[in-house]
Amino acid sequence: MTFSEENYLKTIYHITSSSGTEVSTNAIAEKMETKASSVTDMLKKLADKELIVYQKYKGVILTDKGSHLAKMIVRKHRLWEVFLVDKLHFPWDEVHDIAEQLEHIKSEKLINKLDDFLGNPTEDPHGDPIPDSSGLIKKSNKLLLSEVELNKEYRCIGVKDSSSDFLKYLDKQKISLGSTFVVKERENFDDTLLVEVNSRKVTISNKIANNLFVH
Amino acid sequence: MTFSEENYLKTIYHITSSSGTEVSTNAIAEKMETKASSVTDMLKKLADKELIVYQKYKGVILTDKGSHLAKMIVRKHRLWEVFLVDKLHFPWDEVHDIAEQLEHIKSEKLINKLDDFLGNPTEDPHGDPIPDSSGLIKKSNKLLLSEVELNKEYRCIGVKDSSSDFLKYLDKQKISLGSTFVVKERENFDDTLLVEVNSRKVTISNKIANNLFVH
DNA sequence: AATTATTTTTAGACAAATCTAAAAATATAT
DNA sequence: ATATATTTTTAGATTTGTCTAAAAATAATT
Structure with a gap:
């Protein structure tokens, strides 16, 4: 191929x-x-x-054959992303382009050894599931901040929209990958949330909450 | 490119x-x-x-420009080989084909981070020198077994000819990557060597000794 | 249902990297 | 130095993946 x-x-x-x-x-x-x-x-x-x-x-x-091959490419992409973030300490938002190249390296042995080396992760740094060597996918438990339960602790694992305006907003609010969220209140009228971000109280609009992935 | x-x-x-x-x-x-x-x-x-x-x-x-680019490709190839052997535990003779693919991944940041992750090695698993990020090459201290001094200890770091006949011979003599050699005697007539391989006495012809790289 | 708009496909062209076969340049040998 | 052999280049074709522009099929609208 x-x-x-x-x-x-x-x-x-x-x-x-x-x-x-x-x-x-x-x-x-x-x-x-x-x-x-x-x-x-x-x-x-x-x-x-x-x-x-x-x-x-x-x-x-x-076809089944095509679907399996596609999953193997996704598997490679996501395993390389884990490698780049966990081992080489790349920021999570810089790894996609490099993984786009690495996903085309052809060697089954390589990818299985990489999988073991990384400790057989089931999710990539964005919270997306990593298919195993037979194509099996553990369904993701990634949620949008707008969907979470009140008073439970979640961790930020990524963004849906990565426009620079949105990323600037996050920076201003000191929200980053790994930040902890506890939703204290939900306003029924417009679904605005009152959230504790790393123990700091922040008001977050529904639009924002719909763009933040948590765990 | x-x-x-x-x-x-x-x-x-x-x-x-x-x-x-x-x-x-x-x-x-x-x-x-x-x-x-x-x-x-x-x-x-x-x-x-x-x-x-x-x-x-x-x-x-x-040209200077071409030479520098070539060195950067060699740098990538050899760093990836170190990664495959040191981190993923590939046998040294299986890494070349995979490194041929990985050497084309384009990201300066990636290769410099990989370099650091591997501890800035100066040689690949075959004993060949790895150019640094500015293209500087520390000259290799790789020798042929036929060139070494008597009664000094050397370690096998690779082969020159990798024909299957030669590799089978090595297998039979229990010589592999990492084996230690001490040349005890050199026959002046035909340059046959009496060598201690991992403390075992073995007679090695000049032709064989000319195909074994040591350190 | 007929017209208009959109989507998709075809036809033909182009650039990159390769090949075969023939021609041109260089090297070797008598 | 002339003939022969080898190396290198050119000319023209092929494959892969892309494109533009036009035609055909499908969908939407009045």
Whole structure:
């Protein structure tokens, strides 16, 4: 498999995970920042290899074979992210681009040894689950801050939207990866939260709470 | 730079290191297992980018820029080899192919953090020197077993010829990476050596001794 | 239901890296 | 020094992945 084929497979896998249905040509093109015509070309190639089921104008779904390969790429991506954060001490928001490259390294032995070296983690630094060597995925217990129970302690494991405006806001509020949250009150009218962030009381809007992942 | 350009640059660097003079089109083609015509095409491209000095029919040499880039690729290759052997416990003879892939990962920050993580090693598992981040190379103190002094202790760090016949011979003699050697006698007639291998007396021919690297 | 808008596919072109076969330059040998 | 052999380059073709522009299919709207 070429890098490009792997990237398409991964993208289809990710869109399927959130939508559940067939994936459209345009959806793939948009996510990969390429043209629909390029996508069509590649879909034919992937269909020939029996990695996807493709019917003209009807969108695609992954075959079992394609789904397994996609999971192996996701597995590699997330294991490398753990390596970069845990072992090389990269900030959590810098690892994605490097993992995008590392996920294409081909060696099953390498990835299984890396898995052991890292202590067989089940989640990456963003709280996303890491498929095991047979493709099994322990479902994530990652939540949005807007969904948590009152008076329970949670730890910040990531953001959904990583726009610079949002990251600046977090910086101002001294919220970072690993911060602890305890939601003390929820305003019924607009779902604004009164939260203890590292024992400091902060008011957090619903929009903000919808962009913070916790554990 | 593309993977292919990097591979050409690295090959030219390696051939230059051992020959010292201009590198011929055919020498490159042979080492890369490709056709001379493909090499010519790429040489033009590398010359356009001012990474090599290329004159038709006269062979090539690296420019300073090309030489530095080549060293950075070698640096990455050798650091990843150290990672694979020291941290993931790969056998020393399995790491080359994986490092060939990892050497193309693009991130200066990654490679410098990896360097620190590994304790800034100056040699890879085969005893070859690792260029530092500015391209400086500490000259190797790697020797052939045929060149060592009598009654001094050396450690096996690699082989020159890795044909399967030779590796089988080593296996039979229980010689492996890390074995200690003390040369007790040298036969003047044919340079056969009487060697203590891990305190066991073994007779080693000059041809064998010329293929074992020690420290 | 007919028209308009959107999505998707096709057709044809292009750049990168490779190849084969033939031509040109250089090296070797008689 | 002339003929032969080798090396290197050119010319033209191929594959992969991309693109633009136009055509075809599907979806949305009046």
